[in-house]
Amino acid sequence: MDENAAQASTGASGLAPPAIVVMGVAGCGKSAVGIALATALDTVFIEGDRLHPSENVARMARGEPLTDQLREGWLDAIGEQIRATIAKGQGVVAACSALKRGYRERLRGFCPDIVFLYLEIDPATARRRVGNRKGHFMPASLVDSQFAILDPPGQDERALTLDATGPVDELVGQAMRLVRRS
Template identity: 75%
Template sequence: MGVAGCGKSAVGIALASALGVAFVEGDKLHPPENVKRMASGEALTDALREGWLDAIGQRIATLVGEGQGVVAACSALKRSYRDRLRGFCGDIVFVYLEVDRATARRRVGNRKGHFMPASLVDSQFAILEAPGSDERALTLDATRPIGDLVRTVARALRS
């Protein structure tokens, strides 16, 4: 979890591979209307995110129900979003990839072929609620190398 540009997909893909589990790319589950809105520079509202979060939660629940492990990339910026995902699978552990605004903007600006413009990074920071101490979450510096992040998460999950 984290704002656009924190490395959710890159870390998620590498972590899923290291753990030998399924990977769910949350961005691919956005309805076309939401993608169009974001591509035009419009931030999503809580209401617009509900169906998307449900699609991710349902995909996670289905995979877990089939006996598979799963890593999902999803911004999950607010506690209410994380709570919604927990409603599908109470065992979810969130990995918060914490990054500063300038790094996030630079990374998003350098991406090719993605619908999310760098202009929306500020709107993500505006609503971001870091996980609370009572949430099952691991907070990591998203500027660390992907391999280091994956090893840290894998160790934490195994312990």
């Protein structure tokens, strides 16, 4: 991530409040890292999974991957919540897979200064983690479909890549060091 991205995400320095999207495939730890990061930054946390329309949840629960078209309204709901939170002068951390560049660009349409925190993980670890989750609609059988469409952030994107197999507190610490750097 470039220095400008770090500066744009540093609310404590008097710049715009941070807008961070924790992204990656199912099982990478988006929610756990996102909640901990939002707490550390004293910002609002948005759980993207809760904004899926019921039709999307039912489809995934049946083991059917979402199409780009089915994701559009969901991404817009997340983007609108990010925009509304920033408009109130509050920082925000959102958990959203944002698997494709186009999805990230759609979210940037709501808030151009979003910084993406990409939690990189291998397929076997992601499948194991998703398989061990209790009470979540996303089955482990869909993990491979997420890797099939995954377009990791490019060097020209405002993004930081972290190894998602590390402990949550270490991942948050790495993200905090970047966010606080000016």
